[in-house]
Structure formats: structure tokens, C-alpha cells
Amino acid sequence: MKFVVTVTALLTALGACVAENRSPDDVAVYELNSRASDRIPTVSGEDALMYLADKLDISDQFSVGSDSTFGDFISSKAPLRSKQEKPDMVVVINGANNLFDTPSFKVADKDGHFHRSVARHLFRKKATGGSASELTSEIRVVAPSVKSSSLVDHFRLFDDRLVGLWQHYTGHRQAVLGGVSGISDRLFVNELSQLVHLDEVAADNQTTVFMTLVSLSSVGRKAGFDSHSYNTACSVVSDLLTSLAQKYDVVVVAVPENHLQKAVDKHMQKRNLELATVFKRTSGSSSCFTSQEACEAGTSKCSGHGKCIESGKECWSCGCSPTKKDGKTTIWAGFDCSKKDISAQAHILLWTGLVLIVTVGAGIKLLAGIGSETLPGVLDAATLKKSQQ
Structure with a gap:
């Protein structure tokens, strides 16, 4: 039987493993x-x-x-x-x-x-x-x-x-x-x-x-x-x-x-x-939960940014969906769809930059090619006659 007493107090814990004198055993x-x-x-x-x-x-x-x-x-x-x-x-x-x-x-x-x-x-x-x-x-x-x-x-x-x-x-x-x-x-x-x-x-x-x-x-x-x-x-x-x-x-x-x-x-x-x-x-890109219930429990229902889908036999993982707020689209990633996928934005910027570079390069090349071409015969003769006068 427990002994019941009249005094209650909580022993205060220190913020670290403090020193104390006692035998090693x-x-x-x-x-x-x-x-x-x-x-x-x-x-x-x-x-x-x-x-x-x-x-x-x-x-x-x-x-x-x-x-x-x-x-x-x-x-x-x-x-x-x-x-x-x-x-x-x-x-x-x-x-x-x-x-x-x-x-x-x-x-x-x-x-x-x-x-x-x-x-x-x-x-x-x-x-x-x-x-x-x-x-x-x-x-x-x-x-x-x-x-x-x-x-x-x-x-x-x-x-x-x-x-x-x-x-x-x-x-x-x-x-x-x-x-x-x-x-x-x-x-x-x-x-x-x-x-x-x-x-x-x-x-x-x-x-x-x-x-x-x-x-x-x-x-x-x-x-x-x-x-x-x-x-x-x-x-x-x-x-x-x-x-x-x-x-x-x-x-x-x-x-x-x-x-x-x-x-x-x-x-x-x-x-x-x-x-x-x-x-x-249960973590990382290869996460594989054994059931839909386990997936929802382990990811807080994909953090509200997707849903658990069956990706294999007894394997459930999050399928992340983009969200839109104030006209801005956010793409989500991670095993629980909790991380913003900045790689998508980076890819857009990368490919946009490459397209611009290719376009500008093609334009410069086109202009350079036009400048080096010989004029048509009629224009060339007119130019020659004018220069002789």
C-alpha cells in the first residue's frame, strides 16, 4: 500500500548534467x-x-x-x-x-x-x-x-x-x-x-x-x-x-x-x-509507408499540400500538389510535402535565361551575317556608278 503524505513539491531539474559526488558504482x-x-x-x-x-x-x-x-x-x-x-x-x-x-x-x-x-x-x-x-x-x-x-x-x-x-x-x-x-x-x-x-x-x-x-x-x-x-x-x-x-x-x-x-x-x-x-x-525521397493511414499519420496528411497515394505494393507516399495564393503558385516537395520546391523556380529561371541567351546570340549572328553578304546585282551596280561620279 502506498504511503500518503501531506507535502507535495516538484524537484527542480537543472539545465545540464551537473557535477555530483557519488561512487562510480x-x-x-x-x-x-x-x-x-x-x-x-x-x-x-x-x-x-x-x-x-x-x-x-x-x-x-x-x-x-x-x-x-x-x-x-x-x-x-x-x-x-x-x-x-x-x-x-x-x-x-x-x-x-x-x-x-x-x-x-x-x-x-x-x-x-x-x-x-x-x-x-x-x-x-x-x-x-x-x-x-x-x-x-x-x-x-x-x-x-x-x-x-x-x-x-x-x-x-x-x-x-x-x-x-x-x-x-x-x-x-x-x-x-x-x-x-x-x-x-x-x-x-x-x-x-x-x-x-x-x-x-x-x-x-x-x-x-x-x-x-x-x-x-x-x-x-x-x-x-x-x-x-x-x-x-x-x-x-x-x-x-x-x-x-x-x-x-x-x-x-x-x-x-x-x-x-x-x-x-x-x-x-x-x-x-x-x-x-x-x-x-519514413523520410527522404524514397519514403514508403505500409498503408494510407500510416502515411497520413507520418506526414500529417502530407502537410495539407497533397495526398497519400499508393506507389507500389504496400507502399504509400505523398503526392504533392501546387498551391496558389494571391496569384502566386507554390510548388511543394519533401517526403511530407512540407518544403517549398525552389528547384522548380530555379529550372524556370535557368531555361528562360538559356532561351534569352540563345535568342540574343542568334540575333547577333543574323545581323553579322547580313552585314557581310554582297549586295544584289542591281543595287551593287547603282552603288558602283554613284561612287564613280
Whole structure:
């Protein structure tokens, strides 16, 4: 049973991955809807798992050893919890060396058992009392029933929407996001778009969301964990999680980069290959959606500048149509008909210029030819007679 408290406060996220003192083997746990404590305890993985199980109302499916300090730990944390009823969200983030200002507690997790158990065992135990669904490879939900979860329908065709979601998000927030649109890491684009999409819909209070993210690890390895790109990625992720805390009771399990990377490496390689196929299929000139519905979802109905047409077997793509406004015709291009086709105007100017050049050249040549020709006999004789006089 959950402990209900009288104080609610949102933990403030910093704008970057700030410095924090902790052992390389410690995992930081942030409760974004609980009040921060002056004391940050470090507990065993067993006690931490039991604490999270209690938050998710499944503590009766777990047990602790006789030497456990769980009783003292939960007694110290209970008064800090939120009293608001919200759906639960548990997010495991790999490569998050430091993500928010102050963790609720730290976990001595040298063997990685704790954070693996959060991602697997907590989900399985929670699923025994409800209906489990996989929204994406990163998000799973447990709800009283599939029909009762608004998230299931919301994430239908997500792969088809992915590129469009990313472009819309970065395009409308460029001034705020700074260099985030320059981060081309597929894992980051995918996971950030999922957080954005998740923030667009409300879930039932009986729903529990489990997420596992690895893109910060990917960005950090490519750009460096002290780079602007990595700090920007951290900032955007922390801001989105803080926003989600308005709708969910969010717990973030931040796993440092040096923690059991072999399993993460294998997952990242597999997911990168999957996403490469998704990006190729749903963006660029060779985009090919599997149905008209998927095409319309992935292109926002061709941005209103065309319609989805069947271009092959199980292949739908946008057929762009020109629009006319104030007597000016605009030709559209791109996989979603969202870009103005300046190449058409360039072709018109090019060919018009070539025609003018050819015409002028032909005129000059004609005049030159006329000037060099001999006069007809009658005119030539008259000219000769006049010159002799």
C-alpha cells in the first residue's frame, strides 16, 4: 500500500548534467514529485527495490532480509512523498552520470542487479495485476485493461510518426533548444520524440509506465561526456521529464556510464539497426509507408499540400500538389510535402535565361551575317556608278 503524505513539491531539474559526488558504482534515484531531503542516504539494492515496489503497490510480492534497514529507510522517505494521485512512471536512464540537482537517494549497485530489476522484475510483478502492453521498444505500460489505456492508441503507428514528431518539435523550439537539432543520433531522436509524444496525452491514474532509455550514453560516447551536445541532451531530457511530472508520479533511475556497458552496447547496436530501417522507410525521397493511414499519420496528411497515394505494393507516399495564393503558385516537395520546391523556380529561371541567351546570340549572328553578304546585282551596280561620279 502506498504511503500518503501531506507535502507535495516538484524537484527542480537543472539545465545540464551537473557535477555530483557519488561512487562510480552508485545509481542515483530521483523522485520528481517528492520534496527533497537534506540527507541523501545510500541504500542497498534490495531496500531500494522494496521501496519502489511499495510506491507501485506491489510490495506484497517482495520480501527483505532480516538484516535489512528498509523500515528505517521508508520511514524517512514517507513524509516527503506527494499526496496527489497520479499514474506512476518509472524511467531507467543509462549514461546519465548526473541529471538533476539532488537525488532522493543513492543505491549501491555494483553488480547492476538493482537497475536491471527495476526494468524487468518490477514490470513483471506489476503486470500480474493488470494488462501489459509494449508501446515501443523503450516503453511498456500496465493498465487495468488494454482498452482503458489511452496510451495504447496514442502510440499506435509511432514509428511512422517519428520523423515528423522530431521535425515539428525541433522546428518550433529551435531558439530554446539551441543545438539539439544538430544532434543526429538516431537513438536520441527516437527517445526524445517518445517523451514528447508521451507528454501530449493524459493517462488513467491506474496506469503505470516503465521506460528504459540509452540515448544519453550514445550521445556521450560520440560527442564526449563533457561536450556541449551531451549537456544539451541532458538538459532537454530533464526538462521533458520535469514536464511529465505534471501528469505522472515520476521516478528516475539514473545509471552512470561506466555501469555494465556490455548489455547496453548490445541493445544500442540492435536498436540502431531497427531505427535505420524506420528512418529510411519514413523520410527522404524514397519514403514508403505500409498503408494510407500510416502515411497520413507520418506526414500529417502530407502537410495539407497533397495526398497519400499508393506507389507500389504496400507502399504509400505523398503526392504533392501546387498551391496558389494571391496569384502566386507554390510548388511543394519533401517526403511530407512540407518544403517549398525552389528547384522548380530555379529550372524556370535557368531555361528562360538559356532561351534569352540563345535568342540574343542568334540575333547577333543574323545581323553579322547580313552585314557581310554582297549586295544584289542591281543595287551593287547603282552603288558602283554613284561612287564613280
